[in-house]
Amino acid sequence: MLTSTQAFHPSDRAASLSLSEIALVSEAAARLRAQGKPVLSFGTGEPDFPTPAHVIEAAHQAALDGKTTYPATQGVTALREAILTDAGLDHDPTQVIVSTGAKQVLSNAFQASLNPGDEVIVPAPYWTSYKDIIAFCEATMVPVPCPAEAGFLLTPEALEAAITGKTRWLLLNTPGNPSGAMYSRAQLSALAEVLRRHPHVWVIADEIYQHIAYHPFTSVLEAAPDLADRTLIVNGVSKAHAMTGWRIGWGIGPAGLIRTMVAIQGQSTSGACSISQAAALAALTGPQDHLAPRNDAFRARRDLVVAALNDIPGLDCPTPQGAFYVFPACTGLFGKRRPDGGVIEDDAGVCDYLLNVANVALVPGRAFGLPGHVRLSYAYATRDLEEGLARIASAVAALG
Template sequence: MTENATFRRSDRAASLQLSEIVQISEAARGLRAQGLDVLTFGTGEPDFPTPDHVIEGAMNAAKRGETTYPPTQGTPAMRAAIAMDAVRFSGFSPDPAEIIVSTGAKQVLSNAFLATVNPGDEIIMPAPYWTSYADMIDFCEAVLVPVECSGNADFRLTPEQLEDAITDKTRWLMLNTPGNPSGAMYSEADLQSLADVLRKHPHVRIVADEIYQHITYEPFVSFRAAAPDLADRTLIVNGVSKSYAMTGWRLGWGIGPTNLIKAMVAVQGQSTSGASSISQAAAIAALEGPQNLLAERCDAFRERRDYVVDALNNVPGLSCAVPGGAFYVYPDCSGCIGKTTPKGDVITSDADLCAYILNEGLVALVPGRAFGLPGHFRLSYAYSMNDLKTGCARIAAALADLK
């Protein structure tokens, strides 16, 4: 097709591109197309199926005729189920008016930033952080203020770092616990220490992404439960994607003060309107149905975590911390930087190392630079134990060939 006019991106979209996670997945797909047996550990998606009763809940809703436009804020039944779930698992009791249902947790975050952030406003982000956070902030023409949280601090933000990062332009503190990509978890004491700092700065709001709440190997504490007096400044983000293996259903929610939720509903109303009625019915079935699968699947992830951490720590040049939650490890690979490949190429960065492991070891990993803290890589262990064993062996063999 011939274009009749020159295409021009908007300024706000000029820097947006496919995430490095997607780019690596596509590179792995290209190698597979050549007949190579590539293992991809780059995506954060449970390998478990959506539970049968959840699928049945969706089918029954469709048969009942629940296929018309849903309320923009979410159906009353969905918001009631979310409120019940918060009481049961998170230790606080929100009013349904404090809840918005969106097309995935990612849209909740986008709604919040679009509804509250002006150009030049600052958002504090502990690094490493999930890649999409940075792009959302950039799209809103806000300023990302990354705060490096090293492995020596278990990848967690300290109160001193938070205090130093806050300015008059700070609009939000972005927390993710358990965290992607590090699996880091904030204890109740950690959250209360951060809350002590925030109480001194009433212009700063807190968004806590708790999407991995049920994939935890240490006690989980919601920020709103740890600091209930800050509820009028707190947005909790959650959903069914990770815990109930419902990534494709695209259903997430936010819990926050009603003035914020109303502003987010207004934004959502002019983009997607309400989340899929069928997905909401499925999510209700997930939240109201049997919950034993949460512990069963978490135990399976724990077994995989323990295997991967042990395997990688036995590889010279790698040092892998034990994550407290989620299904990622974020090993330090600085011991491999500066080494030379069998072809004579020097490994100068984590990106070089991941490219080498992909091409020579046929394992796709995501370099730490994508998450704002280079010198590491992310490996998702949301895969079968057989694939993890094969993949870790390939990584070890590839790194053993470095000089």
């Protein structure tokens, strides 16, 4: 049998990638569970609600009807039309791409537009994958710290200061992951004023949490419709309709950008799953009566979590306006001594302590570009949240 003595060497692009800290936390929690530990993991953003029954039925019927062949690379026409209706936009369906999740939309867009040395402005805290997708395209992410005192939101002054001749994109996420912060119409209009002075800067608006909002939601193009010729709206059915595993997201943007994204998708995954597209169509055009009660449930969980965390000395938890995450500051625990004699030095130390002592998995803020915080997802059953919060309080009380 022939054996190779040549070790595998990843490409320079791939060598910069690794599992996200969210995934690492989830794996650590899984290992402890395998050891018999009663770990509660609040690390991932996945609704605990089921996919609506009418959506599942539509998928079943599509399979029975033989819609199991290759779909169009850009997406089924009926779905693209429904996406525009849902978004309230008068774009042409050719300006919509359906992909295997919103993450692929972002990846397609950056691959379609970025060259080495290009810059992407990203307010911090940010979703962890933004950084790696941009790096994979050999471009540079320019993080702009947006602290809690600023509501975790980008200000016009900070945006102006970050723009250079190399800036290609501004990436906005509203409501945001991990902070739950949401831009108002006035705040988006103020950012648009800056962008009008810099016509070379395009906008990606990641609005995947649009329907999980506790205040009126404003899309970027509602506030600044004149920026439509350089704006990509990213959305999907994963969060609001509890369809994370169906893997359907979409982008709405300028025709030239969408054409290039379709070409890239055609050489990577081709079209998104035909059955999942039938399900997404039903999610957008069928009954919507599940949205409001689920949003109310998330709001109640938010209020429970925020109140409990703010009752714990050393934690300071702002109230998010949307999504299903809280991002409390944990700097008040730095320097505290653990029962085993160790000292908590940073947000990763806080998460390590809570995982191994309280059996509660959270994600450190450093993973999102803003250390000194932790992220807790409240997309979980209330009873689990109550138990986890009690464990956190007990573990913090044990610190010296």
